[in-house]
Amino acid sequence: MSGIAFDQPMAVCVAPNGARKTHADHPAVPVTPQEVAEGAVRWREAGAAMLHLHVRDAQAGHVLDADLYAEATAAVRAAVGDDMVIQITTEAVGKYTAAEQMAVVRAVRPEAVSLAVRELIPDADHEQDAAAFLSEVVGWGCAPQYILYSAEDVARLHDLRRRGIIPGNRMNVLFVLGRYSRNQDSDPRDLLPFLERWDPAADGPFSVCAFGRREGACVLAAGALAGHARVGFENNTLRADGSSAADNADLVAQVAEGARLLGRRVASAEDIRRLMAPL
Secondary structure, three states, rough: OOOOOOOOOOOOOOOOOOOOOOOOOOOOOOOOOOHHHHHHHHHHOOOEEEEEEEEEEOOOOEOOOOHHHHHHHHHHHHOOOOOOOEEEEEOOOOOOOOHHHHHHHHHHOOOEEEHHHHHHOHHHHHHHHHHHHHHHHHHHHEEEEEEOOOOOHHHHHHHHHHHOOOOOOOOEEEEEEEOHHHHHHHHHHHHHHOOOOOOOHHHOOOOEEEEEOOHHHHHHHHHOOOEEEEOOOOOOOOOOOOOOOOHHHHHHHHHHHHHHHOOOOOOHHHHHHHOEEEE
């Protein structure tokens, strides 16, 4: 971890809905573009300068749809301007192929995109298409974030970079803690195997997301080690004390306050754009 500026701003990304949750899970889960836009104002005020964006179809189901992404992006921009980085998801949820994931990114041309390496490049047969796609994405200035679920995923990402499948000198990653733990109840110690194989100074910035009431503790453990946070109803609807959060803003505010106690300024959208810029 040498060479890392531990006083650099801490990015807080809000993941307000995910692919599955609806109003039945929590009344404050935003489903429509307008609900996302209205929420963005509160989330930004609470400290989130980045939005991990999912869109839903007319039945509130997960969908990768360029027109809906454009509608939601326009609504968010009308609400908060450029004060939030908008990152679209390519999550497959078992229904989209790698080719379909790449197609929606090409159609939307977002400023940032999250990509699960296991989905985009599941095997060697997908490497050539992924390499061309990632080179194209980085070329137009989009910031990819690679989603990793285990230390083995980290090792594979390094191998893909060494062989030129992943472009650039530094990568921006999201470590998903506790995805396969019992009851998806994450623990801050879940971060350790990832960091054994990741050097932020050499490899690039890392963020963390987690499940359950210790979500805040997990992302603040990352923050104490120069990492960044993604929080929200996608993975968790509980405050640190176990009570139900009123809104995504509750979870963002907890982490923003924790970042300040760590001595880290909460990052602005411009800070995050500089942090995530492909190199």
